[in-house]
Amino acid sequence: xxxxxxxxxxxxxxxxxxxxxxxxxxxxxxxxxxxxxxxxxxxxxxxxxxxxxxxxxxxxxxxxxxxxxxxxxxxxxxxxxxxxxxxxxxxxxxxxxxxxxxxxxxxxxxxxxxxxxxxxxxxxxxxxxxxxxxxxxxx
Numbered sequence: 001x002x003x004x005x006x007x008x009x010x011x012x013x014x015x016x017x018x019x020x021x022x023x024x025x026x027x028x029x030x031x032x033x034x035x036x037x038x039x040x041x042x043x044x045x046x047x048x049x050x051x052x053x054x055x056x057x058x059x060x061x062x063x064x065x066x067x068x069x070x071x072x073x074x075x076x077x078x079x080x081x082x083x084x085x086x087x088x089x090x091x092x093x094x095x096x097x098x099x100x101x102x103x104x105x106x107x108x109x110x111x112x113x114x115x116x117x118x119x120x121x122x123x124x125x126x127x128x129x130x131x132x133x134x135x136x137x138x139x
Contacts, residue, residue, distance in 0.1 A: 018101045025070040026055035028088070029080060029111045037114075039077050054078055055106070070109040075117060083113030 004016045029037040038051040054077035058069050067085065075081050091106045 016101055023058040023061060023105045023107075024055055025058055025066060025073060025107045025109065026053045027070050027074045027082070027085075027109045027111050028053055029074060029078060029082065029114060031080075031114050037078060037080070058107075066107050067109075070107070070111075074111050079116060080111070080114040081117045082109075082111030083115060085109055085111050 001017055001019045004018060005013060006016070007013050031037050039054055040049055040051050042048075043050050054073050056069065056073045056076075058066055060066070060069070067087070071082060071085055074085075086109060088108045088110050091108060
């Protein structure tokens with residue numbers, strides 16, 4: 001977290017705490033019959049289970065590196081590989097909560113033509129295919 005003290009054009013001084021998260025990727029996996037596959041994982045901070053998209057931190061920010069990271073995250077978190085992986089959009093966002101701001105950049109991909117390729121899965125994750133059978137993936 002970084003603390004910023006800025007003077008506005010009118011002379012007013014404002015202070016902001018900004019959490020700058022590393023660049024990341026998200027994948028929207030679309031399975032058979034256009035079902036979306038989500039990851040159900042436990043969020044320790046929120047003390048609850050929640051549904052999320054597969055994704056993670058970008059290691060190589062080149063175009064090829066981001067594409068490969070999206071494919072890796074999909075495979076590691078769901079056990080699926082996308083035959084077709086398309087970049088949908090880049091998100092650059094700042095979320096505000098009182099004086100705290102969270103700044104992050106994410107690339108969102110859509111993965112289609114999924115094939116099963118169980119690979120180094122991280123811990124217990126449940127890939128939920130909306131409107132379809134659940135797939136339990138264990139390490």
